[in-house]
Amino acid sequence: MKARLLAVSAAAVMMFSAGQASADLDLAKASGCLACHSVEKKVVGPAWKDVANKYKGDAGAKAALVEKVKKGGKGNWTEVTGGTPMPPYSPRVSDANIEKLVDFILALK
Numbered sequence: 001m002k003a004r005l006l007a008v009s010a011a012a013v014m015m016f017s018a019g020q021a022s023a024d025l026d027l028a029k030a031s032g033c034l035a036c037h038s039v040e041k042k043v044v045g046p047a048w049k050d051v052a053n054k055y056k057g058d059a060g061a062k063a064a065l066v067e068k069v070k071k072g073g074k075g076n077w078t079e080v081t082g083g084t085p086m087p088p089y090s091p092r093v094s095d096a097n098i099e100k101l102v103d104f105i106l107a108l109k
């Protein structure tokens, strides 16, 4: 009985985290990011998994990436993109949502 309850709650936790990831992807889609990015593959911009890897363990990465998404810019992925710039998203996307998107990207594995 107890084991069954545990199994049910584990499944609920798993469903919850999958739900969160797809909510973040929906936000990325609604914000227009997926025109140039995907989690797994380079599109116009770098794969978001590669972004997460590049900044793994970098405590300043979140603030720097939030700035980058707000203001746009280029130069960090020239070898991948050929120098295409990332467009600025502030104020089209709210600061809170930009922060959410960067948290989502940095948490990818």
Ligand code: HEC
Pocket (backbone or CB within 6 Å): 028, 031, 032, 033, 034, 035, 036, 037, 044, 045, 046, 051, 065, 068, 069, 073, 074, 075, 076, 077, 078, 081, 083, 084, 085, 086, 087, 089, 093, 101, 102, 105
């Ligand atoms: C028009 C295409 C395009 C769109 C739309 C776009 N990006 Fe980008 N993105 C790029 C390019 C190109 C780069 C590489 C910039 C560079 O070389 O520094 C990039 C880089 C990034 C990086 C890594 C930045 C760095 O300095 O390492 C993040 C994070 C990112 N994009 C998030 C987003 C988010 C979030 C959105 C939606 C709000 C978005 N992008 C929409 C093209 C795009």
